[in-house]
Amino acid sequence: xxxxxxxxxxxxxxxxxxxxxxxxxxxxxxxxxxxxxxxxxxxxxxxxxxxxxxxxxxxxxxxxxxxxxxxxxxxxxxxxxxxxxxxxxxxxxxxxxxxxxxxxxxxxxxxxxxxxxxxxxxxxxxxxxxxxxxxxxxxxxxxxxxxxxxxxxxxxxxxxxxxxxxxxxxxxxxxxxxxxxxxxxxxxxxxxxxxxxxxxxxxxxxxxxxxxxxxxxxxxxxxxxxxxxxxxxxxxxxxxxxxxxxxxxxxxxxxxxxxxxxxxxxxxxxxxxxxxxxxxxxxxxxxxxxxxxxxxxxxxxxxxxxxxxxxxxxxxxxxxxxxxxxxxx
Amino acid sequence: xxxxxxxxxxxxxxxxxxxxxxxxxxxxxxxxxxxxxxxxxxxxxxxxxxxxxxxxxxxxxxxxxxxxxxxxxxxxxxxxxxxxxxxxxxxxxxxxxxxxxxxxxxxxxxxxxxxxxxxxxxxxxxxxxxxxxxxxxxxxxxxxxxxxxxxxxxxxxxxxxxxxxxxxxxxxxxxxxxxxxxxxxxxxxxxxxxxxxxxxxxxxxxxxxxxxxxxxxxxxxxxxxxxxxxxxxxxxxxxxxxxxxxxxxxxxxxxxxxxxxxxxxxxxxxxxxxxxxxxxxxxxxxxxxxxxxxxxxxxxxxxxxxxxxxxxxxxxxxxxxxxxxxxxxxxxxxxxxxxxxxxxxxxxxxxxxxxxxxxxxxxxxxx
Ligand code: SF4
Ligand code: SF4
Numbered sequence: 001x002x003x004x005x006x007x008x009x010x011x012x013x014x015x016x017x018x019x020x021x022x023x024x025x026x027x028x029x030x031x032x033x034x035x036x037x038x039x040x041x042x043x044x045x046x047x048x049x050x051x052x053x054x055x056x057x058x059x060x061x062x063x064x065x066x067x068x069x070x071x072x073x074x075x076x077x078x079x080x081x082x083x084x085x086x087x088x089x090x091x092x093x094x095x096x097x098x099x100x101x102x103x104x105x106x107x108x109x110x111x112x113x114x115x116x117x118x119x120x121x122x123x124x125x126x127x128x129x130x131x132x133x134x135x136x137x138x139x140x141x142x143x144x145x146x147x148x149x150x151x152x153x154x155x156x157x158x159x160x161x162x163x164x165x166x167x168x169x170x171x172x173x174x175x176x177x178x179x180x181x182x183x184x185x186x187x188x189x190x191x192x193x194x195x196x197x198x199x200x201x202x203x204x205x206x207x208x209x210x211x212x213x214x215x216x217x218x219x220x221x222x223x224x225x226x227x228x229x230x231x232x233x234x235x236x237x238x239x240x241x242x243x244x245x246x247x248x249x250x251x252x253x254x255x256x257x258x259x260x261x262x263x264x265x266x267x268x269x270x271x272x273x274x275x276x277x278x279x280x281x282x283x284x285x286x287x288x289x290x291x292x293x294x295x296x297x298x299x300x301x302x303x304x305x306x307x308x309x310x311x312x313x314x315x316x317x318x319x320x321x322x323x324x325x326x327x328x329x
Numbered sequence: 330x331x332x333x334x335x336x337x338x339x340x341x342x343x344x345x346x347x348x349x350x351x352x353x354x355x356x357x358x359x360x361x362x363x364x365x366x367x368x369x370x371x372x373x374x375x376x377x378x379x380x381x382x383x384x385x386x387x388x389x390x391x392x393x394x395x396x397x398x399x400x401x402x403x404x405x406x407x408x409x410x411x412x413x414x415x416x417x418x419x420x421x422x423x424x425x426x427x428x429x430x431x432x433x434x435x436x437x438x439x440x441x442x443x444x445x446x447x448x449x450x451x452x453x454x455x456x457x458x459x460x461x462x463x464x465x466x467x468x469x470x471x472x473x474x475x476x477x478x479x480x481x482x483x484x485x486x487x488x489x490x491x492x493x494x495x496x497x498x499x500x501x502x503x504x505x506x507x508x509x510x511x512x513x514x515x516x517x518x519x520x521x522x523x524x525x526x527x528x529x530x531x532x533x534x535x536x537x538x539x540x541x542x543x544x545x546x547x548x549x550x551x552x553x554x555x556x557x558x559x560x561x562x563x564x565x566x567x568x569x570x571x572x573x574x575x576x577x578x579x580x581x582x583x584x585x586x587x588x589x590x591x592x593x594x595x596x597x598x599x600x601x602x603x604x605x606x607x608x609x610x611x612x613x614x615x616x617x618x619x620x621x622x623x624x625x626x627x628x629x630x631x632x633x634x635x636x637x638x639x640x641x642x643x644x645x646x647x648x649x650x651x652x653x654x655x656x657x658x659x660x661x662x663x664x665x666x667x668x669x670x671x672x673x674x675x676x677x678x679x680x681x682x683x684x685x686x687x688x689x690x691x692x693x694x695x696x
Contacts, residue, residue: 050643052633052660078603090605091411094640097601101647113603241404241416276636279377280413287420 002030003134005110006071008063010036012055012079014197015224016163018172019152019283020075023127026144027136034066037204041066045303048103054274055303056198057091057098059205064099064106073101073110073133076125080115086246089277159224163211165201170292184265187219189322192258194223194285195270205302206270216319223254223262231256239284248277257287259292266296266322273303295321330470331359331430333335333451334397336385338550340475341575343507346400348468352461359388362553366391367663371490375420380632380662381547383416384554389418393427400620401451404435409500409606409637467512469576474506474519481526485561496560498525535566538681539618543572543612544630545638548661550575555630556667558659558674562628565619565678567603570624572615593618600644601646609637613648620652625681627654655680 005024007017013033019033034041039057046063064074076096091098096111110133112126124145131141148150151172158168191213193200200206200222213220223231234253235240235316243249251269266312269285282299289297298318300311335345336360349356360366362384378386389400405412415433422429432451437444452461464596478499486495502522502580509518540562548554549571597614604610616627629645631638642658649656657677659670 019660050639052642054634080603090607090609090636091640091651093603094609094637094644096600097603098640098643101600101644163627239416241413242407243411273377274634276410276634277377279375279379279382279634280410280417283375283417283421287424 002028003073004032004071005073005075006064006067006107006136007031007033007075008060008067010060010063010202011095011198012077014201016152018155018169019148022151023144023148025139026147027131027134029134032071034063036103037062037202039204042204042304050102052274054091054276055205056196056275057095059198060095060185060200060302061099061103064103068103068106071107073108074106075110075130076128078111078113079249080112080113081117081246082123083246084116086242086249087244088247089245091276121199142223153189156224160227162221162225165224166203187214188217189326190219190221190263190320191268191322192221192254192264193268193270194255195268196247196251196272197222197224199272199302200270205306207268207302207306207308209268209300209311209315211317212315214310216316217267218319220274221258223250226254226257228272233257237284237288243277243281243284245277248281252281252284252288255288259288259295262292262295264295265326266298266318268318269297269299271299271301273301280319296325330355330397330453332397332401333401334359334389334392334395336403337362337388338469338547338575339551339552340479340503340594341472342375342505343469344472347471347510347628349451349462351454351464351468352452352456354451355443357392357395359392360395362388362551366553371663373425377634378417379410379635380554381545382410382417384547384551385414386418386421389429390425393422393429397429399430399432401432402434404433410431410608414577434606442687452628453595455534467515470512471509472505473576474509474515474522475503476504476576477519478502478522478526480570480574481523483559483563484568485526485529485531486560487566487568488533488535490530490532494529494562495563498529502526504665536682536685537624537677538567538625540567540626540628541570541572541624542628542630543608543615544628545607545635546573549573550632555659555661556665556670557628558628558670561667561671561674562678565674567678567681569628570619572611572619591618600648601640605637605640607635607637610640611695612638614652616645616648616656617652618681620648620654623647624654625685626677627656629656629658630649631658631660633660635660655684 007013007020023030041062044060045060045063047056047060048065049061070075076099078096079088079092096109100106100109110130112129114123115125116122127145128138128141155168155172158171159165193210196257200209203211210220231250231253237252237256243252255267258267267289269282271282300314331355332356333349340360346356346358349480366384366387369390374383374386402415404415415431419429419431427473432447435443448461482495482499485668489495502525505518505522506515509515540548552559560571593611593614597610599612600613612629619627629638629642631642645656657673
């Protein structure tokens with residue numbers, strides 16, 4: 001019988017799922033994922049997780065609940081640092097432990113630690129450790145790793161071309177289909193949507209933010225669409241200290257880059273209720289926006305109760321406002 | 330001449346004031362956080378900023394009204410938000426039109442140059458290096474004296490016969506220590522203070538519960554932020570032991586010599602092997618150590634949205650059942666009310682007392 005490994009469809013899923021799936025498949029392991037967020041997943045997560053946790057963590061709980069009965073292992077790596085500099089939100093750092101000690105009957109968790117500050121081969125070692133848990137021979141693991149890295153490279157290239165993660169995953173699966181964010185209409189406006197990948201690309205929790213914008217004829221650009229070198233060039237965004245957290249740092253850099261490049265018509269920051277790092281990030285983006293008052297800026301906050309109607313009203317009003325301004329000038 | 334202020338944490342301001350003045354600075358003593366401090370802080374901080382950041386924001390604004398133009402504070406290297414506080418405070422204050430000078434002490438091990446430069450900036454009196462070191466040593470001794478009387482107050486309060494006695498004496502002896510300047514004076518004042526505290530009439534027969542307090546350092550050390558939880562507990566007949574003191578940083582090393590033969594980190598590792606910033610891992614480790622030492626219960630104090638304490642809080646229920654020790658968590662923010670907290674504390678104390686009586690009875694029967 002093949003081993004089944006579960007990958008919850010939230011948090012790092014949007015950045016690394018194609019890589020992880022390839023890796024496990026190459027080892028002859030079946031991957032089970034919870035896929036898209038549903039109402040049921042959100043409700044389960046809200047019930048299981050601590051009330052004071054942020055919405056994305058609650059969602060992650062929901063995704064775990066969704067698949068935990070069907071798998072032999074859950075794959076929740078302890079991702080600490082992947083670029084040698086910034087770390088992930090402390091909640092990512094304690095994620096495997098939170099799941100293990102607060103959900104009943106969880107299958108064994110593969111929680112290898114990934115921290116590239118520990119040396120050049122830290123990642124390879126981490127994947128070898130995973131292979132060992134699954135009883136795969138070393139040579140096979142190394143081959144799987146190389147292939148997985150290749151897939152990740154292709155995936156990131158697609159994202160940079162302006163594809164959404166869902167479209168890019170689809171394309172890698174079937175080698176067909178896929179569109180960028182342009183949508184059917186000829187886009188007349190270009191917006192930046194900033195925020196964590198697991199919030200903006202999760203069509204349920206973001207209440208279809210990106211699709212809605214596309215429908216209004218807005219082209220969307222996200223931090224994942226920008227080449228990492230351009231982001232790295234932003235240095236510390238004129239701050240005395242860079243933000244400690246990888247994804248927050250990336251969003252701030254994207255904001256800095258896009259505002260200064262001055263080629264967009266509006267900026268949206270999607271922030272999650274109860275998010276710690278966002279309290280800083282949002283204020284810093286807001287301050288940047290103040291310096292560029294010609295580019296309208298809006299913060300959208302999502303929580304468990306965010307409804308379609310409220311979101312639609314606010315978005316429509318914002319898009320209208322931007323459009324009118326543009327016609328005047 | 331510039332006027333210097335700093336974050337307020339419990340009674341430690343007495344030491345920092347002395348040290349900064351010794352170095353030749355004019356000091357603005359941060360006032361005790363009040364309703365107004367909170368209002369100011371909340372108004373000018375991001376909504377989901379952690380509670381300590383908001384209180385400090387309010388404190389700084391009040392100090393600015395009092396004429397301060399320089400803030401001395403600490404930084405940090407993550408992974409938690411505290412390390413970015415200074416930067417955000419400065420930006421917000423600047424936005425409000427206050428161009429403050431920030432002197433941020435980063436951990437000297439990572440940034441030795443920063444440390445030396447900061448000390449040099451603060452050294453207005455141009456004292457020699459030897460002089461600075463002896464000033465720091467004396468300040469440290471004063472901090473220890475303040476900590477030791479505070480610790481004793483936690484022991485006497487639940488046992489006092491006349492309610493309110495401890496708090497009154499404690500206020501009085503704090504002033505003695507405050508006034509002491511030379512090291513021998515500090516030692517003498519400390520001895521007199523401890524003596525006075527011990528002389529408070531106490532009831533040795535009373536059944537006193539022992540509770541450990543863990544959590545985030547600011548809300549642990551500043552009574553105004555935790556609604557004087559230690560006093561409330563003391564009045565309920567509970568002796569508290571805080572897991573953290575400013576002078577207690579070195580305690581992790583000395584733990585090895587206790588009967589547990591285990592550091593806080595070692596104790597926490599089976600549950601949380603990763604450092605999650607702040608004091609999340611310590612909260613778990615200390616809960617385990619206190620359980621092993623036979624405490625009756627634990628209280629976790631955490632600022633609302635505090636990342637490391639949320640991680641800890643998620644894991645603590647399991648620790649609580651594995652080690653059979655009740656744990657109560659408070660997430661604190663500007664809306665936390667004292668009445669609500671007292672009710673929860675009373676219920677918690679009842680639970681611990683019943684558990685303890687039951688244990689005593691079974692011990693009698695079996696043993
Ligand atoms: S970054 Fe924010 S939203 Fe993401 S896990 Fe951390 S607290 Fe939650
Ligand atoms: S430990 Fe908690 S309160 Fe302190 S900075 Fe971190 S999140 Fe804020």
